[in-house]
Amino acid sequence: MVxxxxxxDTACSADHAWFHVAATGTAPLTFMWEYSNDGGxxxxxxxxxxxxxxxxxxxLRVTADMSLNGYRYRCVVINTSGMDTSAAAILTVDTTAAFITGAMPVCEGGTIALANAVAGGTWSTLHPTISxxxxxxxxxxxxFGIDTAVYTxxxxxxxxxxSARIRVDSAMVPYPIMGPDQVCIGxxxxxxxxNVIGTHTWSTDVVPHSTISAAGVLTGGSAGIDTITYSMTNACNTVTVQAVVEVESLLAxxxxxxxxxxxxxxxTTLTATATGGMWISGNTSVAVVSxxxxxxxxxxGTSVISYYQSNSCGASVATHTITVDIPAAPIGGNDSVGIDSNLLLTNIVPGGVWTSTNFVVATIGSSSGMVHGEATGSAFIRYTVTNTxxxxxxxxxLHVGPLPSPGTLSGPDTVCTGGMITLTPSVAGGTWVSxxxxxxxxxxxxxxxxxxxGKDTIDYYVTTAFxxxxxxxxxxxxEAPVITLTGPGSIALGGxxxxxxxxxxxxxxSSNPGMAPLIGYGFFVVLDTGTSVFTYTKTNGCGTRSKTFTVHLPGTSDVRSVGAGTASLSIFPNPTQGALTVNLTSGVREDVVMILxxxxxxxxxxxxxxxxxxxxVVIDQPAGIYMLTAVTKDGNRHSARITVAK
Structure with a gap:
């Protein structure tokens, strides 16, 4: 029948494989597919x-899976005449390359074996000079280096x-451990x-004073000395090195x-309760320490003596202040003083006592050293010090005598800037000071x-031993006078x-007394229009200086008719007792405003x-000088001065 x-058939994993059978015979035909996973x-x-x-x-359609790889498939055909079984066909299932497995790294000149679960591929490396x-x-x-193995x-x-990373190692040498050899507790x-390529371990003593991490960070735990071990293993060999680290505590x-x-x-000898430190003087010009x-x-003077200690935990210092004394030093100050005068004596050594052997001639403060002259004569001044x-x-x-007489000064008491005068003392030999x-x-x-x-004072000093x-x-x-001159900002007739x-x-x-005469010290009156220059002159022992002030009053001259353009203003009589005849002649007939x-x-x-x-018109005003101004409609102004005499 078959x-x-x-x-x-061959199929990629997850794809489909197909198996087909053909048969003849008396219908109906029945098909039934079978599989074998043990080679038939x-x-x-x-x-x-x-x-x-x-x-x-x-x-038959088969969904391929790697678990079905190598399975065999056949078909049994059945009809009324009996049954017939076909030959078996093998299923091959393919897949993509799997992960690479095997031991890595490899030493220079050594070998390792890599594998892949998917057969039939090819091996290569990216850098054949490395592996x-x-x-x-x-x-x-x-x-030595890093390479990549590829399975295709x-x-x-x-x-x-x-692909898989391949590290090619070379034989290591035992390099020393680097880093501080001291650490403070905590x-x-x-x-x-x-040596960093490979597998390493850090460790401390069996009974450690410190702990150390995989990164080499060591932490102090208790005071003592630890031996630190570093071990590194690569594909070629293992090296182990050690270092000693001291764990210290803070010093007292x-x-x-x-x-x-x-x-x-x-x-003198100083003693410190601590040990292992060093002595230091804070002021070696005062004291030194061995x-x-x-x-x-x-x-x-004084110096601070220190005992200094330090370790990885920091420094500690104990201090002691010591004073260095000296015998009484030479007395500083003058050896003479005037009667009823004071003199300060000094000594660089503190704490002493001052005494005078002759209180009639000179007295002195026992602690201050201030001497006071009492009478002519001499006295011993002593400074007594008791110390180490x-x-x-x-x-x-100390000699005591009368103060010198400075005498008197004669001569002028004024001088000009840039000028000179001479002062004469009655006692010679002194010094001058401004x-x-x-x-x-x-x-x-x-x-x-x-x-x-300005005003200065000239001093003349006479000095003796006393x-x-x-x-x-x-x-x-x-100096020659510096003049300031002020006056009015504006003026008017008769002011x-x-x-x-x-x-x-x-x-x-005044340069123009007819227009503005001076009628007193600094007073003037304006009698007419025009310009006048006032001059002020001042003289002192250092020279003469002048300054001017100008006044100006514009307007018409003292006439009865004043013209402006084609118009003119006529006034009569002038002077007047109050009655006036005015006439503004112009080419225009208009009403004119007259302002007095x-x-x-x-x-x-x-x-x-x-x-x-x-x-x-009638000027109903007191006697005096006035200004009459005619104002036309176009704004032109025509003025004349009027004198009212009553």
Whole structure:
């Protein structure tokens, strides 16, 4: 009945494989597919589902899976005449390249074997100068470095590849552990080693004083010494190195005991409760200290002596202040003082007592050293000091006498800037001083030169062994007068005005007394229009200076008719007792406004008259000088001065 047997088929995993059978005979024909997973020894019937489809048809579809690789498939054909079984066909299932497995890394000159679950692929390396690989996947290390092994598979699934990193190691040498060799309790340090490619471990002693991490970070736990071990293994060998680390605790400062004072040139021993430190003097010009704590005094003063310790946890310092004394030093200050005068004596050694052997001649404060001259004569002044150097005394002979007489000064008390005067003392041999040398200077011969205006004081000092006395003279520095002149901002006819001048006492003049005569000291009146220049002149012992002030009053001259363009204003009589005839002649007939103002510019009267017509008006104002102004409609103004005499 079977006329065509199924043939072997190959499919990629998850794809479909197809098996087909053909048969003849008396209908109906029944098909049933079977599979064997043991090379054909036993057979089971397929069942339609996710893997098989068409179990009872002439064509069987198989969903390929690697678990079915190598399965055999046959078909049993049945009819009324009996049954016939086809030959078996093999299913081959392909897949993409799998993960590469095998031991890595490899040592230079050594070999390792790599494998892939998918057969039939080819092996290669990217860098044959670092490593090579044969067809069986055996890698040979060539040179130190990193390479990549590639496995490539070509089948019904296409071309696929997997890669694996290959490290080629070289034999290591035991490099030393690097890093600090001390750590404080609770603090951390980092240790390193040049061997870093491979597998390493850090460890401490069996009974450790510290802990260390896989990264080499060591943390102090308790005081003591630990041996740190670093072990590194690669494909070639294993190296192990060690280092010693001391775990330290914070040092206690302790205390210093011993004398607190020493005489210069002598020494004393200080003792520290701590050990292992060093001695330091804070002021070696006062005292120095040896390595064993012996302090030697050098000079007067104080120095802080320190005992210094340090370790990885920090520093600690104990201190002790020591004073270096010296015997009584020479007395500082003058050896003479005037009667009823004071003199301060000094000594660089503190704490002493001052005494005088002759209280009638001189007294002295026992602690201050201030001497007071009492009477003419001499006295021993002593300074007594008791300290670590013992009791010592310094003394001087002090002479007391009368203060010198400075005499008197004669000469002028004024000088001009840039000028000179000479002052003469009655007692020779003294020294001259100007209290304000920006105003005046004085030479050793008493010649005073004026610099700037003001009042200075010239001092003359006479000095002897018993003190210094002074006489002085006030000197006034003058300069040619600096004049300030002020006056009115504006003027009007008949007005009275004042000119202000400083300094006072000078003289005024006017360049135009007919227009503005001076009627008193700085007072003037305006009688006419025009310009006048006032000059103020002032003279003192240093020269004469002048300053001017100009006044100006514009307007018509003293005539009865004033013209402006083609118009003219006529006024008569002028002077008048109050009755006037006015006429503004022009080419236009119009009403004209007449404005009368007094000498201060204040309007006092106003009236309207026709132009080109003689009109009588009455000026009802007190006697004085006025200004009459005619204002036309086009704004032209025509003015004339009027004198009212009553």
């Amino acid at each position: 006329t065509t047997d199924p043939v072997a 020894t036993s057979w089971d019937t397929t069942a339609d589902g996710s893997v098989y489809l068409g179990t009872y048809n002439d064509t 090579t690989i044969d067809a069986a996947g055996v890698v040979t290390g060539v040179d 598979v070509t089948n019904t699934c296409g071309i696929s590849s997997e 603090n951390s340090i980092t240790l390193t080693n040049a 400062a302790g205390t210093i005991s011993g004398a607190s004072a020493v005489c210069a040139g002598s020494w 390595t064993s704590g012996n302090v030697t005094g050098i000079g007067i 150097c013992g009791t010592t005394v310094s003394s001087i002979v 209290r304000h040398d920006t105003l005046a200077t004085v030479t050793s011969g008493g010649v005073v030169t004026g610099v700037e205006a 003190g210094r006395s002074r006489v002085f003279k006030a000197v006034y520095v003058n 009275y005005y004042t000119l202000g001048a400083t300094p006072t006492g000078g003289t005024f003049t 103002t007094n000498v201060t510019g204040q309007k006092v009267q106003e009236f309207i008259v026709p132009s080109n017509t003689a009109t009588n």
